[in-house]
Amino acid sequence: MFVPYDGPTAGELASTKIFIPDTVSETWPWPRRLNQHYLEVKVESAAWFASCKAFNSATVLDAFERIHCDLMSCLGYPIASKVHLRNICNIIRILYVIDEYSDVSKPSGVREQKNAIMDALHNPHKPRPKGEWVGGEMMRQTWERTIRDASAQSQKRFITVLDSFLEGMIQQAIDRNEHRIRDIQSYIDVRRETIAMKVLFALLELGLDIPDEVMSHPTIETMVIASMDMIIIDNDIASYNLEQARGDATHNFITIIMRELDMDVNGAMLWVADLHKENQKKFLEAMAAVPKWGEPIDSQMREYCDGLGNWVRSNYEWNFENERYFGTKGPEIQSKKWMTLMPKDCLKDSEEIGPVHVDYSLL
Template sequence: MDTRPRVIYLPDTMTNWPWPRAMNPHFEVVKAEVDASFREFKALSAESQEAFDKCDSARLAALSYPNVSREHLRIACEFINVLIIVDEYTDVENAAVAEAMVDIVIDALHNPHKTRPEGECILGEIVRQFWARAIQTTTLPFQRHFIYSYTAYLRAVVVEALDRDEAHCRSIGDYIKLRRDTCATKPVIAIYEMGMDLPDEVFYHPIIVKLVECIAELMLIDNDMISYNREQATGDANHNLITIVMVELGLDRSGAMAWAARYHAEVEKRFTDSLAKVPSWGPLTDVLVKEYLDGMATWARANHCWSYETQRYLGTMGPEIKRTGLVPLLPKVNRKAASAAARVNVADLSLMDATEDLSDLSSPQVTSVM
């Protein structure tokens, strides 16, 4: 009888990506400040807060924005917290409630100096404080572009909630189109503009838009591949590329992972080819454009590194899984009722529950189970 644990092989998609891992030197001090500040909101139960802390959102910000100032890193860290907490609150709600939460967030974004109504969802105050700080030291073009991008993300979150209500599984093409927004790439790339006066003609130029969409696709592929195990365990896998590919193409998990890795390589080439087509806007603007493009490329690397360094998706086994590519399949668990009651969905799943020892699983020729 085969007693080997059920596993998924997770291909390394970023082997050939030219932009290296880098860490902002202000990481530790800013992390301490932002973590302490976030806890003051009391937005989570003690158990959920503990799981939230394991996400290490400050690490993601420090990896993604390695060269920004301490103040701008704090803004970036606070925004990553905003992204995660809004995602967690809306993920367990139906479309109507999710839309109401999104409306609160958008109102707070447009009215950062307005006192939030008593009894309102805490998301309003969290976003208000974040944006009130951000607008003090950032440029007006950044603020316009950020609001545009983040609003698109928020509206897409409502569409995702509607899909969830209807148990709707999209086609690959439709899913990727929606996921470019729900993966939040566009607003996190806009964060690179905090100290820039990047002209609208650059931000909305078709080649720049195409490059941003390439990074969004790289990020959604990596995120969906790495988070799939957790999501299949908690019953949230419909909004995940691996599930979509399995359903549409009739593949098993291994086949879907391999398909996603091949598509990732195609998108990388599309990004590189498009870089060669970026026009010139003059010497001064071109310097900003290069910084902006390097920033978005760095995000793809940072997202991949963080996914293995955080405990959000792979528990404490991220480094080992990065080395072997082998992920023990988590058993199905019923977290919906508890998560909804707590108004959040911060899962704290232990991969060690799925297997005791990965030391013998060194071969990539692992057949995934359906």
């Protein structure tokens, strides 16, 4: 079911403070961990990204670097080798480029972006067509490096889930173009694609060789979905204020809950926090019930499942450590557990593609 998007609710307008629930800090058994190669790969990946000229101005590039994509990579993959981590940093940067370009593109434009990305994956040694969207060449360069050291299984799964992610981005563009907002279940179905966690989970496998029948076991699938849904909740909590200030909050769980359940923004925050707790329980119960397949599969699955649990923690911490959502106020907002609701659409008129600097005094 679709509901027309027709502006903020009365509760949203009345609320000047947004509650930020602590969904992870006190309850999640995985601690914050940072890969030892962080400082090295950060410099290398940033230099590569600047050479690609994905954005047109130094201001936008600076705003992009404040997202700290490499910090996300090094928190999300704390035990990855330097070779794998370097490629992961590039891939996560590309995912954010896709996000920024697709947010301002018509569905047909997002389809063209997808075609360039997928063709580059299937033909990593073939020069890209002149005048093509920059993401095609970025992916070609990165995938050509990645496949030198990645297992065949991880390559296969990465290509499959990236295709699904890009289809989700096309659907998001269709919804935005038609001014539609989804109900809870249909939103979750699409958001599980657009959050890109299936893509990032595939990168946990770069040095592993896990058979399809093991990855498709119901217990593993339960863990994947539960961790992904927790990350969706945490990301949508963190991004809601920025997105509504940019006039682009229709693809956000908080907006969905406010509309469907007739709640104000803080009621929606509490609702998704309860859902987060339910998913924590599902994940931990499933992890305790992971089957035994024998070695070397069991040790590889322990590493993979640990990676799923770590991603919930790393995403939560990164939300407050990067400057995309809260600027330099992230640690303060994380501690106080509230922030000021920014004026609706106050960031809507940016003319450049890419992230924007926000006047974080508004928070």
